[in-house]
Amino acid sequence: MSTTQKTDVIIVGAGASGLAAARSLRERGVRVEVLEARDRIGGRIFTHRDPRAPAPIELGAEFVHGSAPEVMAIVREAGLLAVDVPDDRWEHRGRNRIPSRDFWRRLEHIMGRMNASREPDRSFYEFLATKPGGRKFARDRMLAREYVENFHAADPLRISERALAKGGSPHGDVNEQRIGRLLDGYDHVPGWLSRKPHDAVRLRTVVRAIEWEPDAVHVDTSKGSFAARAAILTLPIGVLQARPGDAGAVSIHPAIAKHEEALSLVTTGPVTRMVLLFREEFWRKGKLAKMSFLQGSDPDVPVWWTLAPLRAPMLVAWAGGRRGAALALLSPEERRDRAIASAARHFGVPRRKLASLLVDFWTHNWEEDPFSRGAYSYPLVGGSKAGEMLARPIRGTLYVAGEATVDEADSGTVHGAIRSGRRAATQLARHLGAGA
Numbered sequence: 001m002s003t004t005q006k007t008d009v010i011i012v013g014a015g016a017s018g019l020a021a022a023r024s025l026r027e028r029g030v031r032v033e034v035l036e037a038r039d040r041i042g043g044r045i046f047t048h049r050d051p052r053a054p055a056p057i058e059l060g061a062e063f064v065h066g067s068a069p070e071v072m073a074i075v076r077e078a079g080l081l082a083v084d085v086p087d088d089r090w091e092h093r094g095r096n097r098i099p100s101r102d103f104w105r106r107l108e109h110i111m112g113r114m115n116a117s118r119e120p121d122r123s124f125y126e127f128l129a130t131k132p133g134g135r136k137f138a139r140d141r142m143l144a145r146e147y148v149e150n151f152h153a154a155d156p157l158r159i160s161e162r163a164l165a166k167g168g169s170p171h172g173d174v175n176e177q178r179i180g181r182l183l184d185g186y187d188h189v190p191g192w193l194s195r196k197p198h199d200a201v202r203l204r205t206v207v208r209a210i211e212w213e214p215d216a217v218h219v220d221t222s223k224g225s226f227a228a229r230a231a232i233l234t235l236p237i238g239v240l241q242a243r244p245g246d247a248g249a250v251s252i253h254p255a256i257a258k259h260e261e262a263l264s265l266v267t268t269g270p271v272t273r274m275v276l277l278f279r280e281e282f283w284r285k286g287k288l289a290k291m292s293f294l295q296g297s298d299p300d301v302p303v304w305w306t307l308a309p310l311r312a313p314m315l316v317a318w319a320g321g322r323r324g325a326a327l328a329l330l331s332p333e334e335r336r337d338r339a340i341a342s343a344a345r346h347f348g349v350p351r352r353k354l355a356s357l358l359v360d361f362w363t364h365n366w367e368e369d370p371f372s373r374g375a376y377s378y379p380l381v382g383g384s385k386a387g388e389m390l391a392r393p394i395r396g397t398l399y400v401a402g403e404a405t406v407d408e409a410d411s412g413t414v415h416g417a418i419r420s421g422r423r424a425a426t427q428l429a430r431h432l433g434a435g436a
């Protein structure tokens with residue numbers, strides 16, 4: 001007969017938010033068990049290494065977006081190296097590559113016209129249909145649309161104008177416009193977060209069901225049962241929305257009406273991200289020598305970037321929203337071929353030549369991954385408060401954290417996920433009377 005293991009707090013998920021919550025509770029003397037379905041920590045931070053590649057290969061999060069104080073504090077404490085990505089942006093139009101000057105200002109021409117307290121809320125598409133800025137800003141509207149589809153991984157027909165107005169772009173804040181990257185790989189961040197609760201993380205432990213009543217939680221997993229006074233759930237939105245019987249799905253009994261309402265107001269966007277290693281930096285011969293980003297409206301892969309300021313023969317191909325979803329349906333080989341064809345269009349180099357320069361290619365299918373079910377969340381029309389609703393504790397017993405439970409400005413980010421885990425830990429510690 002299997003026994004039930006007892007602890008103070010169960011944390012479901014060892015991504016950035018779960019590990020941050022665990023560390024924070026352990027520092028307050030609370031006993032925790034972190035239950036993680038995968039055979040690794042980090043969740044949507046997924047760094048791969050290959051001796052042929054001069055830099056770590058990021059299959060999930062790569063950038064430090066804006067000031068990201070939670071990530072930068074870890075960078076300092078863990079002695080990691082971070083670099084600023086130069087803002088050398090280019091646009092691909094027809095057969096031309098044109099410097100994309102004033103990217104942020106042009107984006108703001110459109111994003112700055114949305115209304116954060118609009119009643120009723122409407123979709124970004126409906127907002128764009130009013131042609132904000134008139135004829136003069138037609139190109140900037142296109143830029144904003146690509147930004148929302150790619151960066152937010154969102155469907156313009158579904159994403160909330162209110163949420164985007166509030167935090168969908170850095171507006172004029174130069175600190176929030178900055179993008180950085182961690183030279184040694186993003187996995188050092190979950191690695192640092194897990195140092196203290198290391199012994200408390202149980203890998204390959206798939207949570208299937210949670211039964212709860214005030215101050216008591218019982219969790220059924222692939223590795224037996226666990227009991228605690230409270231639980232912090234850091235499951236991605238797609239997993240919380242999965243139907244009973246779907247891989248990774250977790251049934252919660254009794255169901256939480258408030259959470260179900262919030263879950264109907266948010267969804268997860270698709271992203272296909274591919275890393276290509278070439279024999280040489282073929283783009284350095286022309287005017288793109290120092291480029292960081294190259295973007296346009298390519299039907300397959302609309303965004304490309306280098307590892308600038310590093311010199312490495314590696315490119316990242318990115319497609320968010322509908323294009324990301326379409327690519328995710330293909331086999332990895334087909335995705336690679338689409339990426340090569342798209343790179344040939346973007347960089348003006350024959351496809352055959354690029355194929356011969358390719359050393360290897362890496363990607364992870366976040367759509368089909370049962371423990372992520374998509375890349376990251378965005379609020380639907382009427383859902384600008386969904387994250388706030390999810391973050392409200394249930395009877396001092398169930399707490400929800402994760403990237404979807406913070407403001408739109410920080411959702412879908414690593415620093416947002418860390419912040420949410422610490423918030424849930426503080427709420428719970430207060431309830432348990434376990435330190436500030």
Ligand SMILES: Cc1cc2nc3c(=O)[nH]c(=O)nc-3n(C[C@H](O)[C@H](O)[C@H](O)COP(=O)(O)OP(=O)(O)OC[C@H]3O[C@@H](n4cnc5c(N)ncnc54)[C@H](O)[C@@H]3O)c2cc1C
Binds near residue numbers: 061205206370376
């Ligand atoms: C392709 C891609 C690119 C990104 N780029 C960036 C970027 O450049 N910068 C940035 O800041 N952010 C980026 N993000 C977003 C960032 O990675 C996430 O916001 C953040 O890592 C989410 O952390 P989390 O703890 O909320 O969720 P997760 O990291 O998903 O953690 C949840 C954990 O729960 C586990 N789990 C799921 N189901 C179960 C179950 N049934 N039982 C037990 N465990 C379960 C999962 O395995 C996972 O480990 C990107 C994400 C993707 C997918």
